[in-house]
Amino acid sequence: MSLPSHHPGDTLLIDYSGGALCEGASLVVATHLAFCPCCRRLVTEMDAVGGALLEDLEPEPLDPGCLDALLARIDREETARPPCRPAARPVPKPTETAARAACLPEPLRGYLRGSLDRQRWRFLQPGMGYVDLDAGRSATTRLIRMKGGVSVPRHTHGGVELTIVLEGGFSDEFGAFQPGDVAVGDSSIEHRPVSDPEGCLCLAATVGGLTLTGPFGRFLNRFINF
Ligand SMILES: [Zn+2]
Structure with a gap:
């Protein structure tokens, strides 16, 4: 497997390291890290710098009620929200016997609940389906599967869209x-992706809206709730 050539960039890696990304975006970055030893090393360094900065902070005297309030808040947040920074592990080498999802x-x-074929795929457009993942409400997080040679209508982004390729291209x-490659889209980018002949499986997190700009796209806008 060759190494990725499109990376999330320092800003996203710093936000990931600091736990500032929403869960969907964090999942895309963590998935990239599983493919990319270079970005994994950068995040390890950023984590070390962040930890050293925290250690250097002078402790401030606390209000007596502050600790109780903080512990109560941690309890609430732990039960209400899954961790915001999924840990990245290197991609396992596929073996003859490995199930596809593995x-x-x-x-x-x-x-995912089970293998890819057991997911509840929904229709997006001819040759293209998606599965919504439960990765928080701040982003729409989806697996997107495209058959070979499918073109997505030309579109721009009302917010930020992070897409990572998992299989194909x-x-x-x-x-x-x-x-392993990550495409970052925002309102400054208008594009028309076309899947490779072998098809494409992607993970996409969209924070904010996606606006289709071609004539077919404007028609589809009425049906797609990105
Ligand atoms: Zn990378």
């Missing part, structure tokens, strides 16, 4: 994306 990186596999005006 080849997906661990932070993602934990969000796609191309757009910005290059070719292979397993």
